[in-house]
Amino acid sequence: MFDLIAQTVPVTVGCFSLIALASDPVAPCGTSAKQPAETITDHLRAMANHARAISVLIVRKTGAAGD
Numbered sequence: 916m917f918d919l920i921a922q923t924v925p926v927t928v929g930c931f932s933l934i935a936l937a938s939d940p941v942a943p944c945g946t947s948a949k950q951p952a953e954t955i956t957d958h959l960r961a962m963a964n965h966a967r968a969i970s971v972l973i974v975r976k977t978g979a980a981g982d
Contacts, residue, residue, distance in 0.1 A: 934963040 952958045 928966070931963050931966045934959050 952961055
């Protein structure tokens with residue numbers, strides 16, 4: 916079971932990273948969006964933006980950015 920999780924998580928994060936690179940980083944998502952996501956692309960963009968925001972928060976809190 917642990918092996919499955921250990922293989923699935925990096926692939927999922929990698930997919931979100933590729934989507935995040937292709938998405939608009941300043942586009943609103945979640946409750947700040949003007950309208951709910953209607954297509955799969957909109958949902959993936961919102962998830963990628965959330966993943967990006969969480970990554971930035973973790974980097975800032977841990978000091979991994981070297982700031």
